[in-house]
Amino acid sequence: MDAVEVFNSLPAARLEQDLLACCAAPAWGAAIIGARPYRSRADLLAAADAASAALSWADVLAGLSAHPRIGERATGDSAEAAWSRREQSAAALSADESTAAAIKEANQAYEERFGHVFLIFASGRSQEEILAAARERLTHDEATERPVVADQLRQIARLRLERVLDAL
Numbered sequence: 001m002d003a004v005e006v007f008n009s010l011p012a013a014r015l016e017q018d019l020l021a022c023c024a025a026p027a028w029g030a031a032i033i034g035a036r037p038y039r040s041r042a043d044l045l046a047a048a049d050a051a052s053a054a055l056s057w058a059d060v061l062a063g064l065s066a067h068p069r070i071g072e073r074a075t076g077d078s079a080e081a082a083w084s085r086r087e088q089s090a091a092a093l094s095a096d097e098s099t100a101a102a103i104k105e106a107n108q109a110y111e112e113r114f115g116h117v118f119l120i121f122a123s124g125r126s127q128e129e130i131l132a133a134a135r136e137r138l139t140h141d142e143a144t145e146r147p148v149v150a151d152q153l154r155q156i157a158r159l160r161l162e163r164v165l166d167a168l
Contacts, residue, residue: 003168004044008037018164023157024066025059028052032161041165048161052154057146063153064116070130071103099127106134113138114145121155 007015012033019029031051038044055063110118118134125133137145 003165004038004041006168007044007165019161022160022164023052023063023153025055025063025153027055027059028063028157044165045158045161048158049154052150052157055150055153060146060150060153061116063157064119064149067117067119067156069104069107069117070120070122070134071100071107071127096127099131103127103131103134106131106138109138110134114142114149116149119149119152119156121152121159123159 001009015033016026016029019032020026023029028048028051031054032044032047035047038047107118118137120130120133122130137148140148
């Protein structure tokens with residue numbers, strides 16, 4: 001049985017836990033569970049992207065609630081915390097003092113400006129890239145930034161869903 005067949009056959013309660021670790025917005029996981037069965041991995045990932053696109057701003061904020069500030073290590077032993085530590089690349093977590101301080105300042109300025117954590121798909125990005133993105137996004141207004149945040153959340157959720165599938 002391939003991973004998608006296993007995914008289709010798992011009890012909804014078990015999948016709900018896995019999907020909340022991918023994205024803390026319950027509506028996202030519910031949409032994916034509700035659209036089963038999937039014929040292929042591509043169909044499942046497309047459904048995940050569609051579920052992300054359908055999230056309200058309140059849902060996006062729920063998803064953000066589970067993410068630590070960039071540059072700060074997630075604590076705990078949950079799958080979500082482990083993924084967050086992995087996604088915030090070693091470069092982002094081991095920034096030199098100057099860059100680490102600048103990232104911390106950018107996080108604070110971002111939270112003051114937008115009222116939520118700065119979220120970025122950090123996998124594979126250097127500390128300098130993350131800082132540059134934070135600074136650039138601080139120039140956005142609310143209407144410009146919200147779709148960027150939603151897309152960053154989508155990318156993270158999709159990567160994590162792929163990890164769930166790879167573990168089945």
